[in-house]
Amino acid sequence: MQKILDTVDAQLETSLKRLFALLRIPSISAQPAHHPDCRRAALWLADLLTDMGFTARLSETAGLPGLIATHHAAGPDAPHVLFYGHYDVQPVDPRSLWHSDPFDPQLTEGPNGRRIVARGAVDDKGQVISFLEACRAHLAVNGKLPVRLTMLLEGEEENGSPSLPELLTNERATLEAADFVYIADTNMWDAATPAITASLRGLAAMEVRIHGPNRDLHSGFFGGLALNPIQVLVNILGQLKDARGRVQIPEFYDGIVEVSPEQEQAWAQLGFDTAGFLGGVGLATPAGEADKIPLAQIWARPTAEINGIYGGYQGDGSKTIIPAHATAKLTFRLVAGQDPDKIHEKFAAFVTSHLPPDARAEFFPGAAAPGYGLNPNAPFLRAAQKALAEEFGKPTALIGCGASIPVVEAFKTLLGLDTLLAGFGLDDDCAHSPNEKFDLACFHRGTRAHARLLAALAAGGST
Amino acid sequence: MQKILDTVDAQLETSLKRLFALLRIPSISAQPAHHPDCRRAALWLADLLTDMGFTARLSETAGLPGLIATHHAAGPDAPHVLFYGHYDVQPVDPRSLWHSDPFDPQLTEGPNGRRIVARGAVDDKGQVISFLEACRAHLAVNGKLPVRLTMLLEGEEENGSPSLPELLTNERATLEAADFVYIADTNMWDAATPAITASLRGLAAMEVRIHGPNRDLHSGFFGGLALNPIQVLVNILGQLKDARGRVQIPEFYDGIVEVSPEQEQAWAQLGFDTAGFLGGVGLATPAGEADKIPLAQIWARPTAEINGIYGGYQGDGSKTIIPAHATAKLTFRLVAGQDPDKIHEKFAAFVTSHLPPDARAEFFPGAAAPGYGLNPNAPFLRAAQKALAEEFGKPTALIGCGASIPVVEAFKTLLGLDTLLAGFGLDDDCAHSPNEKFDLACFHRGTRAHARLLAALAAGGST
Numbered sequence A, B: 001m002q003k004i005l006d007t008v009d010a011q012l013e014t015s016l017k018r019l020f021a022l023l024r025i026p027s028i029s030a031q032p033a034h035h036p037d038c039r040r041a042a043l044w045l046a047d048l049l050t051d052m053g054f055t056a057r058l059s060e061t062a063g064l065p066g067l068i069a070t071h072h073a074a075g076p077d078a079p080h081v082l083f084y085g086h087y088d089v090q091p092v093d094p095r096s097l098w099h100s101d102p103f104d105p106q107l108t109e110g111p112n113g114r115r116i117v118a119r120g121a122v123d124d125k126g127q128v129i130s131f132l133e134a135c136r137a138h139l140a141v142n143g144k145l146p147v148r149l150t151m152l153l154e155g156e157e158e159n160g161s162p163s164l165p166e167l168l169t170n171e172r173a174t175l176e177a178a179d180f181v182y183i184a185d186t187n188m189w190d191a192a193t194p195a196i197t198a199s200l201r202g203l204a205a206m207e208v209r210i211h212g213p214n215r216d217l218h219s220g221f222f223g224g225l226a227l228n229p230i231q232v233l234v235n236i237l238g239q240l241k242d243a244r245g246r247v248q249i250p251e252f253y254d255g256i257v258e259v260s261p262e263q264e265q266a267w268a269q270l271g272f273d274t275a276g277f278l279g280g281v282g283l284a285t286p287a288g289e290a291d292k293i294p295l296a297q298i299w300a301r302p303t304a305e306i307n308g309i310y311g312g313y314q315g316d317g318s319k320t321i322i323p324a325h326a327t328a329k330l331t332f333r334l335v336a337g338q339d340p341d342k343i344h345e346k347f348a349a350f351v352t353s354h355l356p357p358d359a360r361a362e363f364f365p366g367a368a369a370p371g372y373g374l375n376p377n378a379p380f381l382r383a384a385q386k387a388l389a390e391e392f393g394k395p396t397a398l399i400g401c402g403a404s405i406p407v408v409e410a411f412k413t414l415l416g417l418d419t420l421l422a423g424f425g426l427d428d429d430c431a432h433s434p435n436e437k438f439d440l441a442c443f444h445r446g447t448r449a450h451a452r453l454l455a456a457l458a459a460g461g462s463t
Helices: A002-010 A012-023 A032-052 A125-142 A164-170 A229-237 A261-268 A274-279 A294-299 A340-353 A379-392 A406-415 A440-460 B002-010 B012-023 B032-051 B125-142 B164-170 B229-237 B261-268 B274-279 B294-299 B340-353 B379-392 B406-415 B440-460
Strands: A055-059 A066-071 A080-086 A106-110 A113-117 A148-154 A180-183 A195-200 A202-211 A303-312 A325-334 A360-369 A397-401 A419-422 A437-439 B055-059 B066-071 B080-086 B106-110 B113-117 B148-154 B180-183 B195-200 B202-211 B303-312 B325-334 B360-369 B397-401 B419-422 B437-439
Touching: A002 A012, A002 A125, A002 A440, A012 A032, A012 A113, A012 A125, A012 A440, A032 A055, A032 A066, A032 A125, A032 A148, A080 A125, A080 A406, A113 A440, A125 A440, A148 A164, A164 A406, A180 A406, A195 A379, A202 A229, A202 A340, A229 A303, A229 A325, A229 B229, A229 B303, A261 A294, A261 A397, A294 A397, A303 B229, A325 A340, A325 A360, A340 A360, A379 A419, A379 A440, A406 A419, A437 A440, B002 B012, B002 B125, B002 B440, B012 B032, B012 B113, B012 B125, B012 B440, B032 B055, B032 B066, B032 B125, B032 B148, B080 B125, B080 B406, B113 B440, B125 B440, B148 B164, B164 B406, B180 B406, B195 B379, B202 B229, B202 B340, B229 B303, B229 B325, B261 B294, B261 B397, B294 B397, B325 B340, B325 B360, B340 B360, B379 B419, B379 B440, B406 B419, B437 B440
Parallel strands: A080 A148, A080 A180, A180 A419, A195 A397, B080 B148, B080 B180, B180 B419, B195 B397
Antiparallel strands: A055 A066, A066 A148, A106 A113, A113 A437, A195 A419, A202 A325, A202 A360, A303 A325, A303 B303, B055 B066, B066 B148, B106 B113, B113 B437, B195 B419, B202 B325, B202 B360, B303 B325
């Protein structure tokens, strides 16, 4: 292993040259004018992988192509890893806030050492190249990789991955042979602490409209006698949670796995700066379930959130009406074990059960994606935790993410594959923002950690 | 009295000629192009009153002039009545829905007999002329009126009465000498049942904005931990009323006079068609205070009505945010005894007392007008009830109005005068709508009722 790590260290300068070459290609998938650049980035990567000994090809879709590359010299008994990354980047607007050309990568001095500054520095070109440089070191030392590796690099991730289902379906034969997916597009807990994201929250979106009278009424002539649908709506939504923040929809929590005391204790030891996190947005007090620690509230617990509400008069001054209807838009963040379609039904039943006479509720179910939770006993997870901990000299944090990563859901749904999420970004990397950066130390140690991880997966990571 | 009533009957044809002449003047106060017509209507009425023996003059304001006329031949011991009416009318839009020229009055056959069709037929030219024709009959028989009469005819009532306070202030010396105000701009209970409107609801308008985080947040990353101001708003407004419809703002009902069992029984006997009233707007079930009869709910009980609500995302689909703030617009309909400014304060205190940590409420108080309730023992009220009952052969209904009539409040506030509201319109008269009409029977019997009322007020109606 030490020889491989030494190789990573020795090749750092050329690794950066390769990364910078890729960063110079403005592969902005959201902007059709840049689609030729996207294709150029895919071809550049295909050439790079071919030079490294991979079998690489583009896989065409209705949109931008995916890049499929395989290196299976490890033989049929080695674990089969599917690495997913993306070669496209976010738009650069507002350009004026950048201190340098977003597509002329710079190595500048930052408060925590040198940093790579460019659009895509961390998201996801830097992380992809970091992983490939770890492969390069293994190949240089051993002539082969310790695992069978299939790579899928997508070109539309920053544009909502419209062709991903098509890509996964077209390439099913190639992809579903893998044991699990490995994605390096997430962050460390902090600059010193490696992290694996072991759970993601899903989503069930729902709009509800309460109908009352068949037209807006004069609140002088009808007020006091006629049903007010805004009042009905707030009465019902006012019962959505109890005083301790627990969602009151019957059977809402059915099927979910409670956070274990060990996990909660491990999170408590991460030293999450609740005051800083909330203080940054003008708040001070956790407003979720009173009996859960803050990290559990945002990572591991489902929510019922009213994202929007409207009804009646919204202009200046006042208008004395009882409106015909009132509407609320909600999203439920879900955790593993909850079925988004069932959540739609349970919410509708909750609302319906609270309707007074004459009120009618209309429901518009929206997006529905289940939550994701990695099996904490998965062997590849243990192996990865150990590898990262060895590189950083600190236990690997098993963290959650309160939002969704749609590709993880797609791999699970379409290919039945679990995903290992281990990346080396930091929260201050400005992904999607001007002056995106990737700390050189994160790139370098991330490459070393990837190298260790490949070896660890080979030793004990097969599922 | 019979001689006076006979005179009313005998002059009916000429009464209509005079009304039609006034109806031909398109005195639309909302449209500046018609302001010369408004002034022409005022001058036409001044001439009419002068011919009848009144002392009449225009009283200029920043807007359209008021018309002041007095006939005090009854002497200092007679009651002093201030009659208020208005010579302006509503616009006619949409003109295309009229079956005849709105300013070419027609006497047409309707399902309930002949009707006068024109803009202003009932609101308020027909009712004003009806009253003046009653005066004319008294003058013809006795050479004088039984009461001291001061008339105030306004020209901006249909445009929000912007100059009324100026007019009342300028004419204070003339007007405040009256014992009470008499307005004939309301309706009968039905075509057979005369009515006096004895109470009006006031209004306190209030906007409340709940602030949470200092910007819209990503509900994936913050949801479950961060305060959601929409949730706070619905939690609070969901507690506005209890399950029986009673407003839960502390001290909300303090100071109001409960409807007496006698009054409630009298209203119950009016045979209000609750099912028809609610059915016309798609409802079936009274939604107000469960222990009050429907007419009390709309006439005599204060309300807390949410007229509008908004916050967060309101476009198509969903947006996964926790918004920075959420807003509701409310109006409270008030009854006599409630102070609108105090209601503003009580509501603000109610909201504030329910705020969780980190939530901040901002209040924007709006219109504030007290409710109005006529003293049920006022002698002029008893006299008027009796006079109307005699004309129609049926007890006079003492009804309420759930909305406000701003001039009544102005007379009370600026001049300290109570108002007798007795008019002869019907609910199907299409005031403010195309094809406005006044049933000839209502005009005729209204004139007779006015004649009886003048006599009755002289006999026992002084306060």
